[in-house]
Amino acid sequence: MAVQRSSRSGLFLLELMIVILFFAVTSAICMNLFVQAHLTSTAGSELTAAVREVQSAAELFKAADGDLKKLAESLGVQPIDGPVLNLYYDKDWVLTKHMEDAVYTVSVVLDEIMTPDWQGCQKAQVIARAEEAEIFRVPVKKYVG
Secondary structure: OOOOOOOOHHHHHHHHHHHHHHHHHHHHHHHHHHHHHHHHHHHHHHHHHHHHHHHHHHHHHHHOOOOHHHHHHHHOOOOOOOOEEEEEEOOOOOEEOOHHHOOEEEEEEEEOOOOHHHOOEEEEEEEEEEOOEEEEEEEEEEEOO
């Protein structure tokens, strides 16, 4: 009478492969969550900085009585002759003088439509952009009477 002993190593290897597969799937899910959290954090930081710079430009626009040349001089950038003043910022939101170094742009766009009910009021839009995507916009009105 011969006793046949079954090998349990096949079952052990199968269990080991299932456990490794489980940990691989859960680690992939966790990595995806970490990437999404990082992207959300980056977008939040970008929005916070954009809001700060747009509000600052809007307040400076009001302090300059709606005059873009005064605004450009107070910021130390090249004065303009048109209805748009572009401010260029690098990746750390530091004002730069060259468009080539810019990652972000804050534009102060004058609203040149003057209707009788808006006389004495200078209107503008202050817009923050990253490349071509708009991040934040705020309308500004300044009474200059």
